[in-house]
Amino acid sequence: MVPFAGWEMPVQYEGVIAEHRAVRADAGMFDVSHMGELEVEGPTARDLLQSMLSNDVDRLSVGGAQYTLLTNEAGGIIDDLIVYRLDEHRYLIVANASNTDAVHDWLKEHELRGSDVRDVSHEYALLAVQGPKVREKLGLPAAAAFTWAMGELDGVEVMINRTGYTGEDGVELGCMADDAVGLWDAILARGVTPAGLGARDTLRLEVCYPLHGNDIGPQWDAISSGLGWACALDTDFTGVERLREIKEHGPEQKLVPFRMTEKAIPRQGMAIAAGDGRGEVTSGSLSPMLDVGIGMGYVPAAASRAGSELVIDVRGKPRRAEVSKKPLYKKES
Amino acid sequence: MAATESYPDDLKYHPEHDWARVDGDEAVLGVTWFAQDALGELVHFEPPDVGAIVAKDGSYGEVESVKAVSELVSPLSGEVLEVNQQVVDAPETVNDDPYGDGWLIRIRLTNPEERDQLLDVAGYRDVLNEGSA
Numbered sequence: 270m271v272p273f274a275g276w277e278m279p280v281q282y283e284g285v286i287a288e289h290r291a292v293r294a295d296a297g298m299f300d301v302s303h304m305g306e307l308e309v310e311g312p313t314a315r316d317l318l319q320s321m322l323s324n325d326v327d328r329l330s331v332g333g334a335q336y337t338l339l340t341n342e343a344g345g346i347i348d349d350l351i352v353y354r355l356d357e358h359r360y361l362i363v364a365n366a367s368n369t370d371a372v373h374d375w376l377k378e379h380e381l382r383g384s385d386v387r388d389v390s391h392e393y394a395l396l397a398v399q400g401p402k403v404r405e406k407l408g409l410p411a412a413a414a415f416t417w418a419m420g421e422l423d424g425v426e427v428m429i430n431r432t433g434y435t436g437e438d439g440v441e442l443g444c445m446a447d448d449a450v451g452l453w454d455a456i457l458a459r460g461v462t463p464a465g466l467g468a469r470d471t472l473r474l475e476v477c478y479p480l481h482g483n484d485i486g487p488q489w490d491a492i493s494s495g496l497g498w499a500c501a502l503d504t505d506f507t508g509v510e511r512l513r514e515i516k517e518h519g520p521e522q523k524l525v526p527f528r529m530t531e532k533a534i535p536r537q538g539m540a541i542a543a544g545d546g547r548g549e550v551t552s553g554s555l556s557p558m559l560d561v562g563i564g565m566g567y568v569p570a571a572a573s574r575a576g577s578e579l580v581i582d583v584r585g586k587p588r589r590a591e592v593s594k595k596p597l598y599k600k601e602s
Numbered sequence: 603m604a605a606t607e608s609y610p611d612d613l614k615y616h617p618e619h620d621w622a623r624v625d626g627d628e629a630v631l632g633v634t635w636f637a638q639d640a641l642g643e644l645v646h647f648e649p650p651d652v653g654a655i656v657a658k659d660g661s662y663g664e665v666e667s668v669k670a671v672s673e674l675v676s677p678l679s680g681e682v683l684e685v686n687q688q689v690v691d692a693p694e695t696v697n698d699d700p701y702g703d704g705w706l707i708r709i710r711l712t713n714p715e716e717r718d719q720l721l722d723v724a725g726y727r728d729v730l731n732e733g734s735a
Contacts (some may be wrong), residue, residue, distance in 0.1 A: 471668060533648070535645050
Protein backbone atom coordinates (compact mmCIF):
# COMPACT_ATOMS: atom_id res chain seq x y z
CA MET A 270 0.00 0.00 0.00
CA VAL A 271 1.18 3.54 -0.72
CA PRO A 272 -0.20 6.92 0.28
CA PHE A 273 -1.81 8.66 -2.70
CA ALA A 274 -3.59 12.02 -2.48
CA GLY A 275 -4.56 11.29 1.12
CA TRP A 276 -5.71 7.72 0.41
CA GLU A 277 -4.01 4.41 1.10
CA MET A 278 -3.86 2.74 -2.29
CA PRO A 279 -2.71 -0.70 -3.40
CA VAL A 280 0.03 -0.56 -6.06
CA GLN A 281 -0.40 -4.24 -6.74
CA TYR A 282 -2.09 -7.38 -5.48
CA GLU A 283 -0.49 -10.33 -7.31
CA GLY A 284 1.87 -8.32 -9.50
CA VAL A 285 1.60 -5.50 -12.01
CA ILE A 286 2.18 -7.65 -15.09
CA ALA A 287 -0.25 -10.40 -14.13
CA GLU A 288 -2.94 -7.84 -13.29
CA HIS A 289 -2.29 -5.96 -16.53
CA ARG A 290 -2.69 -9.13 -18.58
CA ALA A 291 -5.86 -10.08 -16.71
CA VAL A 292 -7.45 -6.81 -17.79
CA ARG A 293 -6.34 -7.21 -21.42
CA ALA A 294 -7.43 -10.85 -21.70
CA ASP A 295 -10.19 -11.31 -19.12
CA ALA A 296 -11.46 -8.93 -16.41
CA GLY A 297 -9.84 -6.85 -13.69
CA MET A 298 -11.18 -4.54 -11.00
CA PHE A 299 -9.68 -1.33 -9.59
CA ASP A 300 -10.92 0.48 -6.51
CA VAL A 301 -10.89 4.08 -7.73
CA SER A 302 -12.97 5.48 -4.90
CA HIS A 303 -10.23 8.04 -4.34
CA MET A 304 -11.46 9.89 -7.41
CA GLY A 305 -13.49 12.97 -6.62
CA GLU A 306 -17.17 13.45 -7.39
CA LEU A 307 -18.82 16.85 -7.67
CA GLU A 308 -22.49 17.47 -8.29
CA VAL A 309 -23.54 20.58 -10.15
CA GLU A 310 -27.24 21.26 -9.98
CA GLY A 311 -29.70 23.99 -10.85
CA PRO A 312 -31.31 25.79 -13.77
CA THR A 313 -27.99 27.48 -14.66
CA ALA A 314 -25.81 24.39 -14.13
CA ARG A 315 -25.47 24.03 -17.90
CA ASP A 316 -24.37 27.67 -18.25
CA LEU A 317 -21.74 27.28 -15.55
CA LEU A 318 -20.28 24.14 -17.11
CA GLN A 319 -20.41 25.51 -20.64
CA SER A 320 -18.43 28.59 -19.58
CA MET A 321 -15.88 26.67 -17.51
CA LEU A 322 -15.27 23.38 -19.34
CA SER A 323 -13.58 22.92 -22.69
CA ASN A 324 -15.97 20.50 -24.36
CA ASP A 325 -19.45 21.38 -25.60
CA VAL A 326 -21.77 20.43 -22.77
CA ASP A 327 -24.77 20.92 -25.06
CA ARG A 328 -23.74 17.77 -26.89
CA LEU A 329 -24.36 15.86 -23.67
CA SER A 330 -27.82 14.39 -23.21
CA VAL A 331 -29.26 12.77 -20.10
CA GLY A 332 -27.71 9.30 -19.90
CA GLY A 333 -24.51 10.48 -21.57
CA ALA A 334 -20.96 11.12 -20.42
CA GLN A 335 -18.28 13.40 -21.84
CA TYR A 336 -14.53 13.78 -21.47
CA THR A 337 -13.69 17.44 -20.86
CA LEU A 338 -11.09 19.77 -19.37
CA LEU A 339 -11.11 22.51 -16.78
CA THR A 340 -8.70 25.07 -18.23
CA ASN A 341 -6.95 28.18 -16.95
CA GLU A 342 -6.49 31.52 -18.77
CA ALA A 343 -3.46 30.18 -20.65
CA GLY A 344 -5.39 27.15 -21.83
CA GLY A 345 -3.48 24.98 -19.34
CA ILE A 346 -5.26 22.02 -17.81
CA ILE A 347 -6.35 22.34 -14.18
CA ASP A 348 -7.87 18.87 -14.44
CA ASP A 349 -9.30 16.45 -16.94
CA LEU A 350 -12.78 15.30 -16.08
CA ILE A 351 -15.69 13.12 -17.07
CA VAL A 352 -19.05 14.83 -16.85
CA TYR A 353 -22.20 12.70 -16.61
CA ARG A 354 -25.54 14.31 -17.25
CA LEU A 355 -27.84 12.94 -14.55
CA ASP A 356 -30.96 14.81 -15.58
CA GLU A 357 -32.04 18.06 -17.19
CA HIS A 358 -30.40 20.31 -14.61
CA ARG A 359 -28.03 18.00 -12.77
CA TYR A 360 -24.51 16.89 -13.67
CA LEU A 361 -21.94 14.65 -11.98
CA ILE A 362 -18.27 15.47 -12.47
CA VAL A 363 -15.59 12.86 -11.79
CA ALA A 364 -12.24 14.51 -11.07
CA ASN A 365 -8.74 13.32 -10.20
CA ALA A 366 -8.27 12.80 -6.47
CA SER A 367 -5.51 15.33 -6.00
CA ASN A 368 -7.37 17.98 -8.03
CA THR A 369 -10.87 17.61 -6.60
CA ASP A 370 -10.47 20.55 -4.24
CA ALA A 371 -9.06 22.76 -7.00
CA VAL A 372 -11.92 21.87 -9.35
CA HIS A 373 -14.49 22.38 -6.60
CA ASP A 374 -13.04 25.75 -5.59
CA TRP A 375 -12.74 26.95 -9.19
CA LEU A 376 -16.35 26.08 -9.99
CA LYS A 377 -17.55 27.41 -6.64
CA GLU A 378 -15.86 30.77 -7.29
CA HIS A 379 -17.62 31.05 -10.63
CA GLU A 380 -20.95 29.70 -9.40
CA LEU A 381 -23.92 31.43 -10.99
CA ARG A 382 -27.20 32.37 -9.44
CA GLY A 383 -29.20 29.19 -9.89
CA SER A 384 -26.32 26.72 -9.84
CA ASP A 385 -25.00 24.81 -6.87
CA VAL A 386 -21.68 22.94 -6.74
CA ARG A 387 -21.23 20.27 -4.07
CA ASP A 388 -18.34 17.94 -3.30
CA VAL A 389 -19.97 14.52 -2.79
CA SER A 390 -16.72 12.50 -3.01
CA HIS A 391 -17.14 10.89 0.39
CA GLU A 392 -20.69 9.72 -0.29
CA TYR A 393 -19.73 7.52 -3.22
CA ALA A 394 -17.33 4.73 -4.06
CA LEU A 395 -16.19 3.92 -7.58
CA LEU A 396 -15.05 0.53 -8.87
CA ALA A 397 -13.59 0.29 -12.38
CA VAL A 398 -14.21 -3.18 -13.82
CA GLN A 399 -12.37 -3.50 -17.10
CA GLY A 400 -11.63 -6.13 -19.71
CA PRO A 401 -13.16 -8.08 -22.58
CA LYS A 402 -14.97 -10.55 -20.25
CA VAL A 403 -16.51 -7.94 -17.94
CA ARG A 404 -19.98 -7.82 -19.47
CA GLU A 405 -20.23 -11.59 -19.51
CA LYS A 406 -19.02 -11.93 -15.91
CA LEU A 407 -21.25 -9.16 -14.59
CA GLY A 408 -24.23 -10.11 -16.75
CA LEU A 409 -24.48 -6.68 -18.34
CA PRO A 410 -25.85 -5.88 -21.79
CA ALA A 411 -23.75 -4.14 -24.41
CA ALA A 412 -24.01 -0.35 -24.44
CA ALA A 413 -22.34 2.53 -26.19
CA ALA A 414 -19.18 4.01 -24.71
CA PHE A 415 -19.70 7.23 -22.76
CA THR A 416 -23.21 6.36 -21.61
CA TRP A 417 -24.53 5.47 -18.17
CA ALA A 418 -27.61 3.87 -16.62
CA MET A 419 -28.79 2.95 -13.14
CA GLY A 420 -28.94 -0.74 -12.37
CA GLU A 421 -28.55 -3.36 -9.71
CA LEU A 422 -25.68 -5.78 -9.27
CA ASP A 423 -25.80 -8.50 -6.61
CA GLY A 424 -28.33 -6.51 -4.63
CA VAL A 425 -26.41 -3.23 -4.75
CA GLU A 426 -27.79 -0.19 -6.54
CA VAL A 427 -25.13 0.99 -8.98
CA MET A 428 -24.58 3.68 -11.54
CA ILE A 429 -23.17 1.75 -14.50
CA ASN A 430 -20.85 3.98 -16.49
CA ARG A 431 -19.48 2.82 -19.82
CA THR A 432 -16.20 4.59 -19.25
CA GLY A 433 -12.70 3.52 -18.30
CA TYR A 434 -8.99 4.18 -18.36
CA THR A 435 -7.62 0.98 -19.88
CA GLY A 436 -8.64 0.93 -23.53
CA GLU A 437 -10.74 -2.19 -22.88
CA ASP A 438 -14.46 -2.73 -22.83
CA GLY A 439 -15.80 -2.39 -19.32
CA VAL A 440 -17.62 -0.28 -16.79
CA GLU A 441 -17.03 2.04 -13.90
CA LEU A 442 -19.54 1.36 -11.16
CA GLY A 443 -20.59 4.08 -8.77
CA CYS A 444 -22.28 3.07 -5.53
CA MET A 445 -22.93 4.41 -2.05
CA ALA A 446 -19.75 4.25 0.03
CA ASP A 447 -21.40 1.89 2.54
CA ASP A 448 -22.13 -0.62 -0.22
CA ALA A 449 -18.62 -0.62 -1.66
CA VAL A 450 -17.07 -3.53 0.25
CA GLY A 451 -20.05 -5.77 -0.46
CA LEU A 452 -19.97 -4.87 -4.15
CA TRP A 453 -16.19 -5.45 -4.34
CA ASP A 454 -16.56 -8.91 -2.77
CA ALA A 455 -19.49 -9.81 -5.02
CA ILE A 456 -17.55 -8.88 -8.14
CA LEU A 457 -14.47 -10.82 -6.96
CA ALA A 458 -16.75 -13.83 -6.49
CA ARG A 459 -17.70 -13.50 -10.15
CA GLY A 460 -14.09 -14.25 -11.07
CA VAL A 461 -12.73 -10.76 -11.63
CA THR A 462 -9.03 -10.18 -10.79
CA PRO A 463 -8.23 -7.37 -8.32
CA ALA A 464 -5.77 -4.88 -9.80
CA GLY A 465 -3.79 -1.99 -8.35
CA LEU A 466 -2.48 1.42 -9.29
CA GLY A 467 0.57 -0.07 -11.01
CA ALA A 468 -1.46 -1.92 -13.63
CA ARG A 469 -3.82 1.03 -13.99
CA ASP A 470 -0.82 3.13 -14.99
CA THR A 471 0.67 0.67 -17.50
CA LEU A 472 -2.74 -0.02 -19.06
CA ARG A 473 -3.53 3.64 -19.64
CA LEU A 474 -0.04 4.31 -20.96
CA GLU A 475 -0.31 1.56 -23.58
CA VAL A 476 -3.39 3.26 -25.00
CA CYS A 477 -1.91 6.79 -24.56
CA TYR A 478 -4.45 8.14 -22.11
CA PRO A 479 -2.70 11.08 -20.41
CA LEU A 480 -2.31 11.17 -16.65
CA HIS A 481 -2.85 14.55 -15.03
CA GLY A 482 0.23 15.51 -13.04
CA ASN A 483 2.46 13.52 -15.41
CA ASP A 484 1.50 14.21 -19.02
CA ILE A 485 -0.92 17.08 -18.70
CA GLY A 486 -1.20 19.94 -16.25
CA PRO A 487 -1.63 23.69 -15.83
CA GLN A 488 1.79 24.36 -17.40
CA TRP A 489 0.89 22.79 -20.76
CA ASP A 490 -1.95 24.03 -22.94
CA ALA A 491 -4.57 21.57 -24.13
CA ILE A 492 -3.58 21.80 -27.81
CA SER A 493 0.09 20.98 -27.14
CA SER A 494 -1.14 18.15 -24.92
CA GLY A 495 -3.01 16.62 -27.85
CA LEU A 496 -6.43 17.23 -26.30
CA GLY A 497 -7.73 19.67 -28.90
CA TRP A 498 -10.43 17.09 -29.67
CA ALA A 499 -11.90 17.72 -26.20
CA CYS A 500 -11.95 21.51 -26.74
CA ALA A 501 -14.97 22.97 -28.50
CA LEU A 502 -13.22 26.13 -29.70
CA ASP A 503 -16.51 27.53 -30.99
CA THR A 504 -17.79 27.77 -27.39
CA ASP A 505 -16.66 30.22 -24.73
CA PHE A 506 -14.66 28.88 -21.83
CA THR A 507 -11.64 30.01 -19.82
CA GLY A 508 -8.55 30.25 -22.01
CA VAL A 509 -10.38 29.64 -25.29
CA GLU A 510 -8.83 32.70 -27.01
CA ARG A 511 -5.34 31.44 -26.23
CA LEU A 512 -6.21 27.94 -27.43
CA ARG A 513 -7.60 29.33 -30.70
CA GLU A 514 -4.30 31.16 -31.25
CA ILE A 515 -2.23 28.09 -30.53
CA LYS A 516 -4.41 26.00 -32.79
CA GLU A 517 -4.04 28.55 -35.60
CA HIS A 518 -0.26 28.92 -35.36
CA GLY A 519 0.43 25.34 -34.34
CA PRO A 520 1.93 24.39 -30.98
CA GLU A 521 5.70 24.68 -30.46
CA GLN A 522 5.85 21.36 -28.72
CA LYS A 523 3.59 18.36 -28.63
CA LEU A 524 2.90 15.48 -26.33
CA VAL A 525 3.73 12.32 -28.28
CA PRO A 526 3.77 8.61 -27.56
CA PHE A 527 7.00 6.77 -28.29
CA ARG A 528 8.47 3.31 -28.09
CA MET A 529 12.07 2.40 -27.42
CA THR A 530 13.96 0.92 -30.36
CA GLU A 531 16.81 0.00 -28.00
CA LYS A 532 16.45 -2.05 -24.83
CA ALA A 533 15.67 0.42 -22.03
CA ILE A 534 12.78 1.65 -19.94
CA PRO A 535 12.02 5.37 -20.09
CA ARG A 536 10.97 7.09 -16.87
CA GLN A 537 9.28 10.37 -16.01
CA GLY A 538 11.70 13.32 -16.06
CA MET A 539 14.30 11.86 -18.43
CA ALA A 540 15.61 14.28 -21.07
CA ILE A 541 14.76 13.71 -24.73
CA ALA A 542 16.98 14.85 -27.59
CA ALA A 543 15.05 15.25 -30.85
CA GLY A 544 17.28 16.54 -33.61
CA ASP A 545 18.46 19.93 -32.40
CA GLY A 546 15.54 20.22 -30.00
CA ARG A 547 14.99 18.95 -26.53
CA GLY A 548 12.09 17.49 -24.66
CA GLU A 549 11.16 15.54 -21.58
CA VAL A 550 9.60 12.19 -20.75
CA THR A 551 6.37 12.64 -18.81
CA SER A 552 5.44 8.95 -18.41
CA GLY A 553 7.39 5.80 -19.05
CA SER A 554 7.26 2.10 -18.34
CA LEU A 555 7.76 -1.29 -19.83
CA SER A 556 4.74 -2.28 -21.90
CA PRO A 557 3.60 -5.67 -20.59
CA MET A 558 1.87 -6.42 -23.91
CA LEU A 559 4.59 -5.22 -26.30
CA ASP A 560 7.51 -6.12 -24.02
CA VAL A 561 9.38 -2.92 -24.93
CA GLY A 562 9.87 0.39 -23.17
CA ILE A 563 7.12 2.88 -23.98
CA GLY A 564 6.38 6.39 -22.91
CA MET A 565 4.96 9.80 -23.57
CA GLY A 566 6.73 13.12 -23.57
CA TYR A 567 6.87 16.61 -24.96
CA VAL A 568 9.03 17.14 -28.04
CA PRO A 569 9.42 20.04 -30.48
CA ALA A 570 6.61 20.02 -33.03
CA ALA A 571 9.15 19.39 -35.82
CA ALA A 572 9.99 16.04 -34.22
CA SER A 573 6.45 15.01 -33.34
CA ARG A 574 5.58 13.07 -36.48
CA ALA A 575 5.27 9.29 -36.14
CA GLY A 576 8.61 7.70 -37.03
CA SER A 577 10.74 10.63 -35.81
CA GLU A 578 13.79 9.44 -33.96
CA LEU A 579 14.30 10.45 -30.33
CA VAL A 580 17.19 9.81 -28.00
CA ILE A 581 16.30 9.34 -24.35
CA ASP A 582 18.88 10.02 -21.66
CA VAL A 583 18.52 6.88 -19.53
CA ARG A 584 20.59 7.80 -16.47
CA GLY A 585 23.47 9.00 -18.63
CA LYS A 586 23.13 6.44 -21.42
CA PRO A 587 21.64 7.53 -24.75
CA ARG A 588 18.91 5.13 -25.85
CA ARG A 589 17.02 5.40 -29.13
CA ALA A 590 13.25 5.64 -29.40
CA GLU A 591 10.75 6.39 -32.13
CA VAL A 592 7.64 8.55 -32.07
CA SER A 593 4.60 6.29 -32.52
CA LYS A 594 1.00 6.66 -33.50
CA LYS A 595 -1.67 6.44 -30.84
CA PRO A 596 -2.41 4.00 -29.35
CA LEU A 597 0.89 2.29 -28.60
CA TYR A 598 -0.95 -0.98 -28.05
CA LYS A 599 -3.92 -2.11 -30.07
CA LYS A 600 -5.69 -5.44 -29.76
CA GLU A 601 -5.23 -7.68 -32.79
CA SER A 602 -8.67 -7.97 -34.33
CA MET B 603 6.78 -18.93 -10.55
CA ALA B 604 8.55 -16.84 -7.93
CA ALA B 605 11.05 -18.60 -5.71
CA THR B 606 10.43 -19.11 -2.00
CA GLU B 607 12.54 -17.17 0.48
CA SER B 608 16.00 -18.60 1.07
CA TYR B 609 19.60 -17.51 1.73
CA PRO B 610 22.12 -20.23 0.89
CA ASP B 611 24.90 -20.59 3.43
CA ASP B 612 27.66 -21.10 0.86
CA LEU B 613 27.37 -17.47 -0.33
CA LYS B 614 28.93 -14.20 0.81
CA TYR B 615 26.53 -11.28 1.22
CA HIS B 616 26.65 -7.52 0.86
CA PRO B 617 24.23 -5.50 3.03
CA GLU B 618 22.79 -3.89 -0.14
CA HIS B 619 21.18 -7.30 -0.86
CA ASP B 620 23.76 -8.64 -3.27
CA TRP B 621 25.52 -11.99 -3.08
CA ALA B 622 28.82 -13.42 -4.30
CA ARG B 623 29.72 -17.06 -4.90
CA VAL B 624 33.51 -17.03 -4.67
CA ASP B 625 35.47 -19.78 -6.43
CA GLY B 626 39.25 -19.29 -6.36
CA ASP B 627 40.03 -15.95 -8.00
CA GLU B 628 36.61 -15.71 -9.62
CA ALA B 629 33.16 -14.87 -8.29
CA VAL B 630 29.61 -15.03 -9.58
CA LEU B 631 27.37 -12.15 -8.45
CA GLY B 632 23.63 -11.78 -8.08
CA VAL B 633 20.89 -10.27 -5.94
CA THR B 634 19.24 -11.90 -2.95
CA TRP B 635 15.73 -13.25 -2.63
CA PHE B 636 14.90 -10.19 -0.52
CA ALA B 637 16.01 -7.80 -3.31
CA GLN B 638 13.99 -9.47 -6.06
CA ASP B 639 10.96 -9.70 -3.80
CA ALA B 640 11.17 -6.00 -2.94
CA LEU B 641 11.46 -5.04 -6.62
CA GLY B 642 8.78 -7.33 -7.96
CA GLU B 643 8.92 -9.01 -11.36
CA LEU B 644 12.08 -7.85 -13.10
CA VAL B 645 11.67 -6.60 -16.67
CA HIS B 646 15.10 -5.20 -17.49
CA PHE B 647 18.74 -5.95 -16.70
CA GLU B 648 21.27 -3.30 -17.74
CA PRO B 649 24.56 -5.22 -17.55
CA PRO B 650 28.13 -3.93 -17.59
CA ASP B 651 30.33 -4.62 -20.62
CA VAL B 652 32.54 -7.69 -20.56
CA GLY B 653 36.00 -6.43 -19.64
CA ALA B 654 34.68 -3.57 -17.53
CA ILE B 655 36.19 -3.04 -14.10
CA VAL B 656 33.84 -3.15 -11.13
CA ALA B 657 34.76 -1.81 -7.70
CA LYS B 658 33.64 -3.19 -4.37
CA ASP B 659 30.61 -1.22 -3.17
CA GLY B 660 30.34 0.42 -6.60
CA SER B 661 27.48 0.15 -9.06
CA TYR B 662 27.93 -2.34 -11.90
CA GLY B 663 24.51 -2.17 -13.54
CA GLU B 664 20.82 -1.84 -12.93
CA VAL B 665 17.75 -4.01 -12.68
CA GLU B 666 14.26 -2.65 -13.21
CA SER B 667 10.76 -3.78 -12.44
CA VAL B 668 7.73 -2.12 -14.01
CA LYS B 669 7.68 0.50 -11.27
CA ALA B 670 11.23 0.73 -9.92
CA VAL B 671 14.91 0.92 -10.81
CA SER B 672 17.62 -0.49 -8.56
CA GLU B 673 21.37 -0.16 -8.84
CA LEU B 674 23.41 -3.30 -8.56
CA VAL B 675 26.15 -3.01 -5.96
CA SER B 676 29.23 -5.12 -6.42
CA PRO B 677 30.24 -6.99 -3.28
CA LEU B 678 33.81 -7.38 -4.63
CA SER B 679 36.27 -5.71 -7.01
CA GLY B 680 37.17 -7.31 -10.31
CA GLU B 681 36.96 -7.49 -14.07
CA VAL B 682 33.77 -8.63 -15.79
CA LEU B 683 34.36 -11.98 -17.50
CA GLU B 684 30.78 -12.87 -18.43
CA VAL B 685 27.27 -11.46 -18.35
CA ASN B 686 24.35 -13.83 -17.93
CA GLN B 687 22.62 -13.49 -21.28
CA GLN B 688 19.67 -15.54 -20.04
CA VAL B 689 18.85 -12.73 -17.59
CA VAL B 690 19.37 -10.05 -20.25
CA ASP B 691 16.84 -11.89 -22.44
CA ALA B 692 14.47 -12.94 -19.64
CA PRO B 693 15.01 -10.79 -16.54
CA GLU B 694 12.27 -12.64 -14.64
CA THR B 695 14.75 -15.52 -14.36
CA VAL B 696 16.07 -13.63 -11.29
CA ASN B 697 12.65 -13.88 -9.63
CA ASP B 698 12.40 -17.58 -10.45
CA ASP B 699 15.89 -18.57 -9.31
CA PRO B 700 17.90 -15.72 -7.75
CA TYR B 701 20.87 -17.91 -6.73
CA GLY B 702 20.95 -20.30 -9.70
CA ASP B 703 19.91 -19.42 -13.27
CA GLY B 704 19.32 -15.84 -12.14
CA TRP B 705 23.01 -15.02 -11.51
CA LEU B 706 24.02 -11.73 -13.12
CA ILE B 707 27.76 -11.52 -13.85
CA ARG B 708 30.99 -13.45 -13.35
CA ILE B 709 34.12 -11.51 -12.43
CA ARG B 710 37.85 -12.14 -11.95
CA LEU B 711 38.73 -10.82 -8.53
CA THR B 712 41.38 -8.13 -8.37
CA ASN B 713 41.46 -8.10 -4.59
CA PRO B 714 40.36 -11.52 -3.29
CA GLU B 715 40.94 -10.58 0.37
CA GLU B 716 37.90 -8.30 0.14
CA ARG B 717 35.77 -11.38 0.64
CA ASP B 718 36.64 -11.31 4.32
CA GLN B 719 34.75 -8.03 4.62
CA LEU B 720 31.50 -9.59 3.39
CA LEU B 721 28.75 -11.04 5.54
CA ASP B 722 28.02 -14.69 6.01
CA VAL B 723 24.42 -15.83 5.93
CA ALA B 724 23.91 -15.19 9.67
CA GLY B 725 25.27 -11.66 9.32
CA TYR B 726 23.02 -10.98 6.33
CA ARG B 727 19.97 -12.29 8.16
CA ASP B 728 20.79 -9.82 10.94
CA VAL B 729 20.73 -7.02 8.32
CA LEU B 730 17.30 -8.19 7.16
CA ASN B 731 15.99 -8.40 10.73
CA GLU B 732 17.25 -4.91 11.57
CA GLY B 733 15.52 -3.60 8.46
CA SER B 734 12.17 -5.01 9.52
CA ALA B 735 12.50 -4.13 13.22
